[in-house]
Amino acid sequence: MSEPLYSIGIDLGTTHCALAYVDIAASDGEQTLCAVLDIPQLTDPGTVEPSALLPSFLYLPHAEELTEGDLDLPWSRAQDYAVGEFARARGALTPIRLVSSAKSWLCHAGVDRRAAILPNDAPPEVARVSPLDASTRYLEHLRQAWDDAHPQAPFAEQDITVTIPASFDPAARELTLDAARAAGYGALTLLEEPQAALYHWIQASAGRWRKDVQPGDIILVIDVGGGTSDFSLIAVLEREGNLELHRVAVGDHILLGGDNMDLALAHGVARKLAADGKQLDPWQMRALTYACRVAKENLLTDAALEVQPMVVPSRGSKLVGGSLRTELTQAEVRTTILEGFFPEVGASARPATRTRGGLTQLGLPYAQDAGVTRHLAALLGRQVGATSELEGFAGRVDTDASFLHPTAVLFNGGVFKSEVLAQRTLATLNHWLGAEGANPARMLAGADLDLAVARGAAYYGYVRRGQGVRIRGGTARAYYVAIESSMPAVPGIEPPVQALCVAPFGMEEGTEADLQMQEFGLVVGTPVHLRFFGSSVRRQDQIGTLLDFWQADEVQELGEIHANLPAEGRQPGDVVQVRLRATATETGTLELTAMAIDSDEHWKVEFDVRSQDSHRE
């Protein structure tokens, strides 16, 4: 492989994808030449238009629905599906053939993510695809768009970085990697989106960032995109005279974003119209949602504006006679968006959770509490001790603090195009800080809210080559497997489990850790299932640490993992003694390997277990 000419960053988003690139040879130090690829995509049948954003939607058309050539792309005439703008527009009218939010399904441990399950409400005649397949198709489209535009610099020979939510668990990270490989990506690196946003901020400052932050700063990155909210905390250290950035904590995976906000407004307006006897069909509902987004921006930007008129166009050709006129008021926006999604709560507020009913719906686990600020309070409260062990922070940490005190905030994601929402979030945070006598946090300015992640990822690929500052921190969780404790059985009580740490917090890329003390007996030909846990707060646990009990909010159960010894060369039923090895790969994934004690053999432990066999027979 020849030396890459470009560092390519890919934002594989829940609602949009984007591709940015840095010209490596034309960049020097912190002065980089970065651009965004306009992605050709179908916008109508047989019509291709370029756009900086590729909507993450996949449409699976009926054989009679389109004519030959309608799905052709500049580089392909054989495709029987559409991704991008046309998929989104057509899918809104025929949702049974539309795959959306594939990324959220990719990190939904309750389903088999390699099985053809999407669209999940499709009738039997629609050939479904897996969440992995859908992601593969978006990534493939981006690769082909690049190759079409840059025949002299093939995608496979460039330096590729794909972004993922900081909250992705090891299974979702591995699935993203698999999707990229299936899409024809060679070597690539995974980068957490909030880090990518911060890299973009560093890049955009062209060196000035060193004046904007000081050692001791704790930067809170708040990334609220179309479908998800993602938080990260990054501390600024000084080591040997240089500023260093350490990502010290990440938030949980929260399925809550800008689309929920626009939908909430649209449903409110639809109720008003329904009260007047006007019913909206799904097509009009979509038009109304779009109109609400525009009206919301206007009302939030100008508080003096009392009301914004909106028109829901008619579906038929009678535009004047058939359109519905309605309006969105300042009060409605304030109640729904500010109080509903960004309430001014106290620092001790926590998101409401309902225990899910016995009949779990096979849908996405959307956030049950819409309050972004409540999710934020929960994260900061949980991570109050995140910096106490960090070099240079020992004397600075206020031991009376009830939550971790950020000193600066970087906003990212389309939601914060409404400056009012960024201001509200910052004001709420500063109110919490003020109540504990801390200085208010300041906003780091200059973010490109839609494209920062792709641009930051391209920049990261460039700094990895040795130019510029890198964010350190390693894995943001410690991982455990469940061991059944050897207590005498008590009838009617489930035997208690212990959690054995197999990968400590903060493992840096390219390191590995062997679990020496605990051996497992793997039965040849029979998969071994282990319950798998993660903790984003237990920084002190070393590999081999055995937990007898823990707080409910301290350790979360992730999907099961399994190890399977193929029967080749052995007798089924034989038992092989193994040890576990955890590896934080350069790519950005975690790998668990079962190492045989008596030989050199080893087997990969799989994270994404098929949901059907998660209940042992």
Added chain:
Amino acid sequence: MPLSTHTPEFRPPKPPAPSFFSRLAIALRAFFRILADADYAARVDGLRLGAGLEPPPAAPPATAPTPVPAVNYNDAALQLLALLQRDARLIDFTQEDVTRYSDADIGGAARVVHEGCRKVLREHFSIVPVRQEAEGSRIILNDGFDARAIRLTGNVVGKAPFQGSLSHRGWRAIEVRLPTFAESHDVTVLAQAEVEL
């Protein structure tokens, strides 16, 4: 490195004197007449619209020196109409008899048309003023000024340099970005009929 990797389907010749909106009106009138009047259509087809006009000076050089395909102006006009219908419902709006509706109803629909037209112009054209000066300011036109881009009105006498007040800044399209379409695509379908199953 090009900041945009997108190669527009064609770059238009330097626009003649009519503004973009007058041209749009001309295109619309011509379009309906072409459909209705076969002789007229034949005459339009025979016109060599782009002959002799030089490319706009402000346009950046094309990224690849590939020969520009001959532009079918009928196709491009139909494509623009389809876009104006899709995003602005312009054909629906102009084909509807509005005499029996109130101004409020028409005004509501006009929002859709206005917002959609803006979107089409923003996404598919780069439009800049011909003159950068503020309207109402005095400007001097030296000998050899471009009479295709600047129209002299009023007391037109004497020789250059001319002094006058700028009453309209003019508009110039410096880039056209119409979508590409498949060979089999029927551009005469401006909006598909929709059937809900």
